[in-house]
Structures are given as C-alpha cells and as structure tokens.
Amino acid sequence: MAGKNEYTPMPSRLQDIIKQAENEWTFRFTYVGPVKPGQFFQVSIPKVGEAPISVSGIGEDFVDLTIRKVGKVTDYLFENFQAGDSLFIRGPYGNGFDVEEYAKGEMIIVAGGTAVSPIRGVVQYLCKTDHPQDTHLIAGFKNPDEIMFKPDFEEWKDLIDLTVTVDGAPEGYEGNVGLVTQYIPDIPIRDIESCKAIVVGPPPMIKFSIIELVKRGFNEEHIWISDSRKMSCGIGKCGHCRVNSKYICIDGPVFKYTEHRALVD
C-alpha cells in the first residue's frame, strides 16, 4: 500500500496575527513537532492554492510564518482570516540552518528585509547560549516603515551585537541609515578564521556582503546563504525549484556559499 500522502494539508489553528509592516504580517500557526529555523511550510488554502513560507519563529506549540502580501494565496490569507480561525499547512520542508554548528563560536548574520524571517529562529537560539555576545546581527530594511520584528530587536539589543539600518529615511530619523555592507568592516571579531556567517536577502545584497566578508579574510567555507525558487510540491518531485543537480526544496533552501555559487539557473 502506498504510504503517507504528504500532500494532505494539515488543519492548524491560527493563534495570533502580528502586524510587522503594512503588507507583512506574522501568522502564528499551531504546530507541534520537529522543525528548524530556515525550514519552510506550505501554507495550503483549499480552492486557492499553496505558498511556501519560511519559519520565522518556533514555539512550544506553534510556528510563526511571516508573510508578504503579493498575490493569490497571500492576498486571500490577509483578507479572510483572523486569530482563532483554522486553516491548513503542510511541512516542515527543506534542510534548515544547523544552529548547533553556529553556536560553537563567533557568528555574523547579515539579513535584508523579509529575509530576517528565516534567521529569526537562529538568533533566538543563539541568544539562549552562554555567549550571545558573540552573535553579530546586521539587519537592513528599505525605510523605517518597513522595519519588521521591532519587539525582537528591543529584546536582542542588550544580548547580542545588533545593528538595525535602513537604506533611506526621512529627515530627522534617529536610527542608522546606510546599506548593510557598510557595517561589515567594523564588526568586532576576535578570530576571523573560525568565525561563521549567514547572509540572506536580495541577491545583490548577498553578493556585496560576501565581498566585504572575504575582504576581511573570511573563510568562504564558513558562509551560508538561503535561497528560494518557484516551488510547487516542496518535496523534490515537481521539478520547478531545481538548479543543476540541486533541488532548492530538499537540498536547500540553506546552502553553503561555496556550494551555491556553482549553481547556474
């Protein structure tokens, strides 16, 4: 007999909806089971469709999915559901971040915009180690209105080395203004050889951030990125996400930078 039908959407109660920015909300889905930061779920709305969304937070009986309203499935989600409603998800899928590896020493995380979602769980994990001060997070957003996860930044700022910056801001804005790349040279690192890094965000941001890291003598083998592609099945069957000999949905979405740069779309 054929085994489990992995495509079956599982009912999940929405515990909460947290508005991060106008079009970016965090949906707290009831979920109990194994899950790692960097993995994703398929949010599955019968008769509408499915959308792969990264895990942006992990709790005892929930996962947070922070979603940008951009099309069919996401529009429907924003317009039709409230806390307490039940809807469907399937997953988690993908490899996720290996947080234990990152907890061993110093760590730099550079994240742009919505890509803060997949690393939020990594930071949460690193905050719980006995050396959170070895975590250096640079989070960049387009403008002050688009800054997400503000309560988290408040919580993290005294634990880790945190830089929140915006590309541009109206006059009088008191926070940092500038691209994430300009903060990389000044991150205080004791041992650049063993330090590890995650870089997530739009491709140009990833590219220039890695250039800055390498300039500082960073070992390229110690850099991880997270990628995404069109997905349909999420489990290595439908083919849409394949790049060369890698399926982003099962071999990724997290890749070593050195492995990822050998992929050509």
Add this chain to the structure above:
Amino acid sequence: MGYVLSNEGINKAFEALRKEYRIFAPVLKVGEGRFKDTDVIRYDFVDSYDEVEMDKRSDFSYKDIVTPLSESMFFFTEDQIREANFDASPVIVLMRACDINAVERLDQIFLANGEHNDYYYERRREVIKFALIGCGKTCEDGFCVDMGSNKAEDYVFSLDPKDGKVYVNVKEDDLDAAFADNSESSADVVPQFVTENEVHVERPEEVPLTLFKDEMWDEYSKRCINCGRCNFVCPTCSCFTIQDLFFTDNGKVGERRRVNASCMVDGYTDVAGGLVQRRSNGERMRFKVLHKVYDFRKIFGYDMCVGCGRCDTVCPEYISFSNCINKLNARVKELEG
C-alpha cells in the same frame, strides 16, 4: 517459461489476462495525428492482441498511466477535504526496453528523491506490471544503445512477433497459465533487443560551468518555439504543477489537481514579483538537455535520457536532441582544448 503462440493463441491469452488485468498498450490511431489525415501511435486500453501496435515505437509514451496529464489530488467542499480516488484495478503495460528503463527514472524522482514518496505516483505504480515488447530493429531517431537502455530485465512477460507467431517469455508464475494454455509449443525464448541504432551520441563526462552560459545554446533561442512537445512525449519527464480551482459560483466546492509541466514553456519558474529564470529558449534547452544527460547523473549516478528518440521525432522545428548531445560533447572537448 517460453512459449510460441499463434495469432489466435495470443489473442486468447490476452482474453485470459483481461479477466484480471486491464491492458495498456500502444495503439495506432488512424487520422488522429497532429495534421489532417496523419496517424499517431498513443497508449490506450486494449482487449485483444490485434489492437496493439507491435511494429513501431509509440509517438507518446506510456506515461499517462503513472503520471496522467492532469490528475485530481483532493476535492474540497465547504468543510471537507477528500482525497481523490483512482482506478486501482491492476494493469499490465506493454512497453519497449527504453520505456521500462524510463520507469526506473520516474521511480527515482517520485520514490527516491528526498525523504517523502509521491503518494499519487506510488499508488498507481503499485497496481502496474510491465510487459516487454521486443525490439527486432531500431526505431526512427532512437539512440537507446548508446544510452545503455536498449535492454531490460524487469518485465512480467515479453512479446516478440516473428513470422506470424508470437514468442513469449513469461517471468511471472501467476501469468504463466494464460500463455501455456494457449500455446502451440514451449520453447526457449529470449526477447529481442536492439543492438545497433542509426543514431549515435557521445556524452561528456564532465560539463564545465562556463558551458552553462555558452554561445552554443544561442542557436536554440532562434529555432525553438517553446511549445513543450519534447517534454510531453518524453517518458522520463516528470515535472508537474499543483493547481487549485473551484467549480461553483459561490466558490464553495473545488479541487486541487496536478498537471504535467514543461521546463520549455513560459511560466515554469515565474514567481510573485515578476522574477523569471531562463527567459530565452536557448537557456531552457540547456536546462533540459543537461538535466537529461548530466545533472540527473550527478545526483543518481546514471543518465535520465533513455534515448527513445521521441523528442526528435515530435519537434515541429526539427530540433534534434541527439544532435544537441553531440554538439555539447564537441563543445566540451573544444573548451578543454
């Protein structure tokens, strides 16, 4: 066991098999080809041996029986999700060696890529048995010999027509009686396999990264019209897209289905916000060709393409896949200096 059957005998054997099995086989469809007054060979259910096209390779593969063009996954009502049913009565599929080898490729993707099985494929696959049609001579455009997929051992019985008789080698005991009871005589039967094609290919062992953006693909940007026919006839193409729809005006009843997808056709990589990978048809050709004779091998250790030649035959622009493999090989050699 091996048997020799007369035409009447083999038809009787089919009749006996039909009591328990559906038989899915290549059938010549007169006048149903792409152009007016042309014929096409495609798979269909048959009751008798006489309906089966035993001579020529089918234009379309057996694929519909394991991965239908469009397949319902779930039906939705207002508050219910119901898994779609399928016809679970057992099937025997008649196919040539290349196609039996192609199933191994589909199994690889659907049952052994990643930790989850594809339930819809698996449940269909479980009710299917494969029977071999021997190949006495090469088909048009085929290059199975160079791809190493001209032979197959994984079949329940084989059929080789010769001089008005059919030679059968039965491997599955349960099916033996159907042939034994209707045979003229027993014999040592070895199915025929093609050992020589007209078309030859040489594949590169390694493909350098520079080749992915090489100018050799430009030719295909000009010639290919991204119709996707090459994917739809291919017995190893397995891509699909999941789609939701609703039937009623109030949107309360609907369905989730999966539909075969083509990496040559627009939309394959489109994501929200307008980002598209591989806009040009040359890039899509490169993606397809390298998957078939390189990327798949990098993961699973053997090539995906079985050299059936169907994509060559079907292309309206006369783009030859085997030619492209040879060009790729030559270009790799050239780059290696």
